[in-house]
Amino acid sequence: MEIPEFLLAARIKTEALDAWLEAGWLMPQHNGGRAFSEVDVARAQLIRDLQGMGVNDDAMPIILDLIDQMHGLRRTVRVLLSEVRAPTG
């Protein structure tokens, strides 16, 4: 999606978007132009929620990174479990 649509979906302002892109909290994929996807919307909402909880700019990247790591671990555990549960190989 384009930037205006993204701002609306994520409920953030242009200034916030610029700052988050600058900080690397949001990393929309290049797809010809800059294209935002659903995962970017969800991540933006998470950032907004975390800010609402009082997470400051210094702590934000740490938390995001840990959440990404946790997701990686959860995904891996899920795949491993499905492999383990599969009858053979």
Add this chain to the structure above:
Amino acid sequence: MAADPYTTLGVKEDASQEDIQKAYRKLAKKLHPDLNPGNKKAEEQFKDVAAAYDLLGDADKRARFDRGEIDASGQERPRQRYYRDFADDASQYSSDAGFADFGDADDILSDIFGRQGRRGNFRMRGPDVHYQLELDFLDAINGGKKQITLPDGSMLDVTIPPGTREGTVLRLRGKGRPGAGGGPPGDALVEIAVRPHPVFKRKGDDIHVELPLPLRNAVLGGKVTVPTPSGPVTMTVPKWSTSGTVLRLKGRGVPRRDGKRGDEYVTLKVMLPEKPDPELEKFMAHWGSATPTANGGQRQAMGA
């Protein structure tokens, strides 16, 4: 959200904005789905808490609610999807940093990541580098650790799994060139060459060896020592074993991945004593004339 927002947040109706914010933060930290991805119940509760805070967190909205101008229903914010809902898809945010240090298991885990197709323009995985490593026959069979000296002078440790074959490519995760934009480094790919052995030949997971057998053992049978890749073993040769007889030493071959081993096949090669033995010659002169047609049938079949 039908419940009273003050009750949902657990604050009094005359609570200050600051207290409301504090109460919200406390609950949100506990209930936010992205911070509790495994807890499905938390999501429902968080929705209520977020809706209540939407209303009361804003002093103007709260005043209008208190005056009865707006009610608690209809304030629910439509939330599309939480960030955790994307956790199972590879994205530019995917991270394997939480288990990248698992060593051998990392191979499996990285495969899982790889299979699901990591994309991403910002985090670029570093390129792979290729090396070649020539191993002694027995090092390849028995496994062990080797070192490669890299062009920059640093050393790369390579673990050789037992039973490694010629042409095998060992993948060393993360030992390639560094990635870009925080992306993971590439892998080092080490192609294995195996030097031949003067005694052992490998066929699949089996080892073949030709064993010189003294004439005496060939005639009378007995125990002989046989070399195997894991050290010499004793084998019983039946009496009247002729050249070309193949004996099998079960489980003395190449180690397999499943922990079992192939077999070793021993081909006997009957040897006369190194120095001429007058006594044996005398015996043969007498014995030979007594049985002039020994093995005549086989020789005839060859046209001799």
